[in-house]
Amino acid sequence: MIVSRDQSCRFQLLPSVPITEMSPRCSTCTMGQLCLPMGMSQQDLARMDTLVQERIRVQKGETLYRMGDPLAAVYAVRFGTLKTHVTTEDGRSQITGFYLPGEIVGLDGLGEMQHASDAAALEDTEVCVVRLNDLQSLSADLPSLQHQFLRLMGKEITRDQLMLVMLGAMRAEERLAAFLINLSERLSARGYSASEFVMRMSREEIGSYLGLKLETVSRLFSRFAEAGLIQIRQRHVKLVDIAGIKELYSRSC
Amino acid sequence: MIVSRDQSCRFQLLPSVPITEMSPRCSTCTMGQLCLPMGMSQQDLARMDTLVQERIRVQKGETLYRMGDPLAAVYAVRFGTLKTHVTTEDGRSQITGFYLPGEIVGLDGLGEMQHASDAAALEDTEVCVVRLNDLQSLSADLPSLQHQFLRLMGKEITRDQLMLVMLGAMRAEERLAAFLINLSERLSARGYSASEFVMRMSREEIGSYLGLKLETVSRLFSRFAEAGLIQIRQRHVKLVDIAGIKELYSRSC
DNA sequence: CGACCTGTTGACACCTTTCAACTCTTGTGG
DNA sequence: CCACAAGAGTTGAAAGGTGTCAACAGGTCG
Numbered sequence: 001m002i003v004s005r006d007q008s009c010r011f012q013l014l015p016s017v018p019i020t021e022m023s024p025r026c027s028t029c030t031m032g033q034l035c036l037p038m039g040m041s042q043q044d045l046a047r048m049d050t051l052v053q054e055r056i057r058v059q060k061g062e063t064l065y066r067m068g069d070p071l072a073a074v075y076a077v078r079f080g081t082l083k084t085h086v087t088t089e090d091g092r093s094q095i096t097g098f099y100l101p102g103e104i105v106g107l108d109g110l111g112e113m114q115h116a117s118d119a120a121a122l123e124d125t126e127v128c129v130v131r132l133n134d135l136q137s138l139s140a141d142l143p144s145l146q147h148q149f150l151r152l153m154g155k156e157i158t159r160d161q162l163m164l165v166m167l168g169a170m171r172a173e174e175r176l177a178a179f180l181i182n183l184s185e186r187l188s189a190r191g192y193s194a195s196e197f198v199m200r201m202s203r204e205e206i207g208s209y210l211g212l213k214l215e216t217v218s219r220l221f222s223r224f225a226e227a228g229l230i231q232i233r234q235r236h237v238k239l240v241d242i243a244g245i246k247e248l249y250s251r252s253c
Numbered sequence: 254m255i256v257s258r259d260q261s262c263r264f265q266l267l268p269s270v271p272i273t274e275m276s277p278r279c280s281t282c283t284m285g286q287l288c289l290p291m292g293m294s295q296q297d298l299a300r301m302d303t304l305v306q307e308r309i310r311v312q313k314g315e316t317l318y319r320m321g322d323p324l325a326a327v328y329a330v331r332f333g334t335l336k337t338h339v340t341t342e343d344g345r346s347q348i349t350g351f352y353l354p355g356e357i358v359g360l361d362g363l364g365e366m367q368h369a370s371d372a373a374a375l376e377d378t379e380v381c382v383v384r385l386n387d388l389q390s391l392s393a394d395l396p397s398l399q400h401q402f403l404r405l406m407g408k409e410i411t412r413d414q415l416m417l418v419m420l421g422a423m424r425a426e427e428r429l430a431a432f433l434i435n436l437s438e439r440l441s442a443r444g445y446s447a448s449e450f451v452m453r454m455s456r457e458e459i460g461s462y463l464g465l466k467l468e469t470v471s472r473l474f475s476r477f478a479e480a481g482l483i484q485i486r487q488r489h490v491k492l493v494d495i496a497g498i499k500e501l502y503s504r505s506c
Numbered sequence: 507c508g509a510c511c512t513g514t515t516g517a518c519a520c521c522t523t524t525c526a527a528c529t530c531t532t533g534t535g536g
Numbered sequence: 537c538c539a540c541a542a543g544a545g546t547t548g549a550a551a552g553g554t555g556t557c558a559a560c561a562g563g564t565c566g
Contacts, residue, residue: 060462086414090503093416103438108414116414140393153406154363160413161339161361161369165347167420168464172522203545211421213523218546234531234545388526425554456513466555487513487563 003090025049033158034102035076036148037132044144051138051145058082058121065106068117074106074132080125081200084117085208095209098122098160098201100186104130107156113125122200167211170249175210176220177248180230182240196238287355287442288329289383289401297397303399304391307382309368309457311335317421318359322368326384327359333378334453337370338461348462350412351375351454353439358384360409375453420464423502428463429473430501433483439491449491 024030024035026048037048055078058064064075067087082099096117099105103199105127109115113137139146199206204214204223219236224230229245231238239245263268279290279301290301308331311317317328320340335352351368352358358380361369392399419428452459456474457467474490477483482498484491492498 002553077329086418088415089416091334092418092422093313094421096414096417108407108410110403111272111405111409111411113404114408116407116411136396136399143389146389150363150406151366152364153366153410154361154369157361157413158369158412160410160417161349162341164349164413164416164420165339165341165345167417168347168461169345202543209419214545215524215547216522219522222546254528467532468515468556469554472554473514475514 008080017201029078031076031102031190033079036104036152037143038148040144040148044142046108047138047142048145051130051134052076052128053131053134056127056129058125058127060121060123060125062121064121064127066118067113067115071106071109071113071115071132073129074104074109074135075119075127075129076104078126078128081122082119082125083122083201083205083209084119086117090248093208094211095205096163098183101190104152104156107153111151122205172210172212172216173220173223174205175212176217176224176250177245179206179210180237180239181242181246184242192238194239195242197236198252199235199237276349279305282331284329284331284443286357289357289398289405291401293397293401297395300391300395301398303488304307304383304387305329305381306384306387307494309382311372311378311380313374313376313378315374317372317374317380318368319371320368324359324362324366324368324385324434326382327388328372328380329357329383330354331379334375335372335378335380336375336454336458336462337372339370346461348458349416351436351462354443355408357405360406363406375458379431419463425463425465425469426473426476427502428465429459429470429477430498432463433490433492434499438494447492448495450489452490454488 008244026032026035027045029035032038032045035046039216041049043154056075058080062084077099079101082105083095084097084099084105085093085095087093097110099119105119106115108117109169134189135145135149139149143177166178170178184194186198187197202214203217206212207214207217210217221230221232224245225232227244229239229241229248231240279285279288280295280298282288282290285291285298289304290298292321293301309317309328309332317335330352332354335358336348337350337352337358338346338348340346349361350358352372358372359368388398388402394400419431423431436452437447437450440450454462454471455467459465460467460470463470474483474485476486480497482492482494482501484493
């Protein structure tokens with residue numbers, strides 16, 4: 001099946017990857033510590049394995065779901081990176097999040113039972129499909145799952161609120177510094193280097209996320225590099241002085 | 254029981270208002286259309302009445318809960334207005350929401366099972382205490398409640414994301430216009446006038462919410478008034494040209 | 507009635523955007 | 537394999553929007 005890259009892709013068209021005996025289940029997935037199964041008992045974990053019956057590959061640039069699509073499932077990133085962006089009626093658009101492996105996308109749709117954002121892949125990505133029907137019936141007799149799901153939703157709210165503070169109370173330099181540290185810590189939690197990594201998003205996407213223009217982002221990266229805080233070449237960045245970067249936003253007043 | 258006004262108030266110190274035969278239950282509450290019971294059947298509604306065993310009065314300026322408090326309950330505003338504000342480690346603070354009757358506060362704490370913001374009353378306020386234990390056990394055999402609760406959490410996320418777009422992509426004038434319209438619509442849904450109302454929050458609080466300084470808010474109100482869009486005297490505002498106000502932010506480009 | 511808090515208004519500084527030119531990288535087709 | 541085009545990123549100069557600082561007016565509450 002061939003799907004053209006620049007074309008919007010409906011759910012049904014995206015290649016579904018069947019779950020085989022060989023492919024990892026929740027109980028053996030390396031993302032278990034970070035994902036839905038976090039903190040579950042061995043016993044509960046076994047039951048989780050029935051939850052994900054399907055995975056979806058999303059190629060770089062393709063769309064997993066679109067704003068307004070009916071909400072049938074939420075998705076756990078298995079590998080790759082996604083971005084979500086919302087567009088208001090008046091055409092204003094903004095990236096609301098970047099999602100790394102182990103993180104759940106689609107929770108914002110639960111309010112109206114339809115997706116509240118577009119989700120697109122920044123690189124070739126695979127997600128586990130968590131159907132809401134299955135989730136609801138399973139969590140009925142798996143309290144730890146219900147609890148965990150609420151936790152994740154709560155975390156999403158907390159995350160958004162932190163972003164609100166960043167956008168409302170921080171200057172450009174502070175926002176970008178906080179962004180770098182946040183990305184670094186999340187990558188580090190996934191076993192990648194905390195000090196050297198590839199940003200999968202463009203300057204424009206970073207800007208959209210942080211409420212800045214791409215030129216501002218570019219200038220700030222240059223300034224950070226000049227100050228010896230980072231080394232940067234295109235999207236490859238090395239955090240040379242993490243403490244120094246943190247100081248950029250931690251000491252306010 | 255006397256609680257000094259400028260003092261932080263622990264949960265236990267706030268006056269609890271016992272539920273009597275006389276006082277309204279969920280099944281008869283006028284906020285039912287907007288609150289947790291929204292859309293429930295008569296039958297389910299009857300069972301909701303057992304959920305709220307307690308109400309709390311919060312006087313103007315007092316605090317309902319603080320960041321870091323363990324999360325034992327969420328709260329439905331019965332009358333009055335609350336604000337929530339978060340403070341980051343580095344001392345940055347921002348108002349993350351204003352809550353009107355029928356709206357639920359405390360959902361942001363579900364991530365870590367402790368409150369992620371402070372909640373304080375902008376005027377004398379009463380809230381219904383929804384204990385999480387009771388909520389979980391009741392929603393186990395009341396699917397409509399579980400569903401409704403997820404819906405409300407989803408709405409909280411959607412709301413935060415709209416704020417992200419406002420803070421990230423709108424200019425001061427547009428943000429304030431959107432704020433006025435949003436407040437107007439929410440008040441209108443509660444039976445108040447959509448065009449004339451009292452804002453319970455100060456210029457500084459509006460500014461904090463919108464990521465602006467109080468002087469900017471004040472100037473903009475003056476400009477809106479000059480342009481004939483509103484009439485304003487202190488916190489009493491009259492929206493003269495609602496369509497005109499909407500144009501301030503709806504036609505971008 | 508006076509103190510204090512809230513809100514208004516002005517002048518100026520500064521941060522970020524805007525517009526523009528240019529470079530570098532990447533991908534495509536001859 | 538190179539040439540070329542298109543996209544992504546960098547950098548400069550100037551404009552504009554908010555913030556800052558300050559003085560003052562108005563409202564509220566003891």
